[in-house]
Amino acid sequence: MLKGLSVCYSIVTMTFFSVAVSGYWAFGNKAEGQILSNFVANGKPLLPKWFVFMTNAFVILQIAAVGVVR
Structure with a gap:
């Protein structure tokens, strides 16, 4: 083991x-420390809004799953 x-x-x-x-x-x-912060130029995001939304949704799901397991 x-x-x-x-x-x-x-x-x-x-x-x-x-x-x-x-x-x-x-x-x-x-x-930057956060990955999505690297894709901002002059205050304007370089990524589509749906991509940022999905990324944040997956982060919340992962945190919720860790909370359920503990």
């Missing part, structure tokens, strides 16, 4: 670190 858990955590850690390192390599420290 410990060996399987170690493999699982190492794979998840490597996945997150590879995304973080490649994102920093591509955008540097100019990237």
Whole structure:
């Protein structure tokens, strides 16, 4: 069990670190903390309204699911 858990955590850690390192390599420290904040130019969103709505809806669903599980 410990060996399987170690493999699982190492794979998840490597996945997150590879995304973080490649994102920093591509955008540097100019990237915003929230992903959708990067797609705003001069106060005008570069994404369609339905995309922002769906993103926020999925975030709320995920938070609700975590609340139900706890």
